[in-house]
Amino acid sequence: MARIIVVTSGKGGVGKTTSAAAIATGLALKGNKTVVIDFDVGLRNLDLIMGCERRVVYDLVNVIQGEAGLNQAMIRDKRTDNLYILPASQTRDKDALTLEGVEQVLDKLSEDFDYIVCDSPAGIERGAQLAMYFADEAIVVTNPEVSSVRDSDRILGLLASKTRRAEQGQDPVVERLLITRYDPNRVDSGDMLNLEDIQEILAIKLIGLIPESEAVLRSSNSGVPVTHDQDSDAGQAYSDTVARLLGDEKPLRFHQLQKKSFLSRIFGGGRR
Amino acid sequence: MSLKVDQTATAFTFKGGMLPMTVMELNSPDPERISAQLAGKLSQSPAFFQHTPVVLSVEKLDDTALALERLCAVCRSHKLLPVAVRGGSEGIKQSAWALGLGWFPPQESRESRTLESVTPPPDRVPAASSAPSGGRIFRGTVRSGQQISAAEGDLVVVGAVNAGAEVLAAGSVHIYGPLRGRALAGIHGDRDCGIFCHELHAELLSVAGNYKRLEDIDPSLLNTTVQVRLRDNQLSIEALV
Numbered sequence: 001m002a003r004i005i006v007v008t009s010g011k012g013g014v015g016k017t018t019s020a021a022a023i024a025t026g027l028a029l030k031g032n033k034t035v036v037i038d039f040d041v042g043l044r045n046l047d048l049i050m051g052c053e054r055r056v057v058y059d060l061v062n063v064i065q066g067e068a069g070l071n072q073a074m075i076r077d078k079r080t081d082n083l084y085i086l087p088a089s090q091t092r093d094k095d096a097l098t099l100e101g102v103e104q105v106l107d108k109l110s111e112d113f114d115y116i117v118c119d120s121p122a123g124i125e126r127g128a129q130l131a132m133y134f135a136d137e138a139i140v141v142t143n144p145e146v147s148s149v150r151d152s153d154r155i156l157g158l159l160a161s162k163t164r165r166a167e168q169g170q171d172p173v174v175e176r177l178l179i180t181r182y183d184p185n186r187v188d189s190g191d192m193l194n195l196e197d198i199q200e201i202l203a204i205k206l207i208g209l210i211p212e213s214e215a216v217l218r219s220s221n222s223g224v225p226v227t228h229d230q231d232s233d234a235g236q237a238y239s240d241t242v243a244r245l246l247g248d249e250k251p252l253r254f255h256q257l258q259k260k261s262f263l264s265r266i267f268g269g270g271r272r
Numbered sequence: 273m274s275l276k277v278d279q280t281a282t283a284f285t286f287k288g289g290m291l292p293m294t295v296m297e298l299n300s301p302d303p304e305r306i307s308a309q310l311a312g313k314l315s316q317s318p319a320f321f322q323h324t325p326v327v328l329s330v331e332k333l334d335d336t337a338l339a340l341e342r343l344c345a346v347c348r349s350h351k352l353l354p355v356a357v358r359g360g361s362e363g364i365k366q367s368a369w370a371l372g373l374g375w376f377p378p379q380e381s382r383e384s385r386t387l388e389s390v391t392p393p394p395d396r397v398p399a400a401s402s403a404p405s406g407g408r409i410f411r412g413t414v415r416s417g418q419q420i421s422a423a424e425g426d427l428v429v430v431g432a433v434n435a436g437a438e439v440l441a442a443g444s445v446h447i448y449g450p451l452r453g454r455a456l457a458g459i460h461g462d463r464d465c466g467i468f469c470h471e472l473h474a475e476l477l478s479v480a481g482n483y484k485r486l487e488d489i490d491p492s493l494l495n496t497t498v499q500v501r502l503r504d505n506q507l508s509i510e511a512l513v
Contacts, residue, residue, distance in 0.1 A: 124417075150416050150435055150436055151416075153415045153417075153434050153436065154415060154416040154417045154436065156413075157416065157417050201432070203431075203432065
């Protein structure tokens with residue numbers, strides 16, 4: 001039986017797809033057979049982040065509507081063994097997804113895989129609700145700003161009421177907080193919410209903290225999940241996150257202001 | 273605010289009253305769907321379903337397919353008490369009367385005035401001096417978009433009420449944690465109740481319809497432990513030591 005993990009946030013643009021791609025890659029690199037599913041029907045992006053956009057033939061909607069088999073639609077990642085991508089349809093909308101269809105796909109995948117990572121669309125409507133409905137665990141991606149925190153709070157409310165686990169009275173969905181785009185300098189100057197405030201409001205366990213990093217945009221544009229870039233702080237932070245997800249204790253990194261040397265202050269040494 | 277004025281020698285007096293009333297706006301005539309949804313709501317907030325009187329609004333429906341008697345039975349089996357029907361055709365009106373229900377003409381203006389629907393105007397006479405029985409304890413964080421209510425008695429929240437969340441009670445609201453959302457006490461008009469919280473950062477405070485927004489709150493009281501109650505018709509926020 002696979003663990004089903006939904007990566008969600010409520011708010012758009014906080015890094016759900018980047019995080020889903022990076023975490024799925026990290027899980028596969030650790031030897032877990034992993035599939036990452038794009039639920040953002042109509043606004044497909046995961047294939048770009050994973051660098052497989054030229055290999056998409058069939059998609060999730062085709063599978064649900066019986067026009068293609070799962071094995072036809074799944075794309076095997078070229079860089080990582082054990083990693084598969086199930087892309088969304090770009091020409092359809094969220095109404096093309098059905099609860100029964102999603103359940104069948106997840107049940108089928110559960111037989112073969114260790115982890116199923118569901119990349120949720122933004123919002124709290126049908127697409128987002130279908131992505132979270134069958135989840136065992138949720139990674140709530142939050143930026144250090146008030147609107148993102150409030151939207152995450154809303155999603156946490158839905159996770160506690162609008163999921164299969166909640167409706168059937170099973171153990172609740174395990175909720176974990178992933179803070180992305182964290183910039184200790186801006187936190188220090190008061191532009192951004194700090195880690196403690198976010199945790200106090202959302203009151204769930206922190207699974208990771210990803211610093212604001214140039215590496216993220218670079219890797220998105222080149223279609224290589226940032227987990228592969230182990231020289232970068234973001235890549236290392238995602239690796240830590242995956243390790244915690246698998247039960248390892250890892251101390252938190254990248255959340256404190258780094259003292260800049262005299263030279264780097266003069267030459268403005270950017271983060272790698 | 274004396275309530276004794278109408279105790280005269282006559283057997284009764286007719287009084288115009290504006291009682292808070294729940295309107296159940298039907299989007300579907302299907303009793304099965306309504307029943308399923310009610311069952312879901314019942315498990316979320318059992319305190320609400322205590323033979324609560326409701327008005328069934330059929331304005332949005334094509335009412336030819338509506339089985340009013342069946343619908344009333346569904347409501348009653350979920351501890352809702354239909355008292356009247358609003359809108360619908362002549363046929364609906366007749367069958368409402370036959371079932372012993374009142375009938376109201378359809379509502380003309382339909383702006384959404386959600387705040388007023390839950391908070392009675394300040395000059396209202398209490399609907400009933402409800403005993404502080406019933407009540408409800410909620411443990412955990414009340415999250416943005418969630419609404420926790422106690423239709424009778426006090427509401428106790430052991431945890432935070434986050435921004436965008438709403439907690440309501442017929443009696444007082446007690447929050448053992450930060451209050452960042454909206455808190456409404458005395459929603460049926462009880463003026464003797466209050467709001468108590470550990471860390472005040474409320475979007476809105478209301479006791480029996482008298483309200484203050486975050487903007488109206490003295491900044492020196494923010495993030496302190498306070499009680500909120502009515503004094504001389506004014507909402508007063510006082511530090512609790």
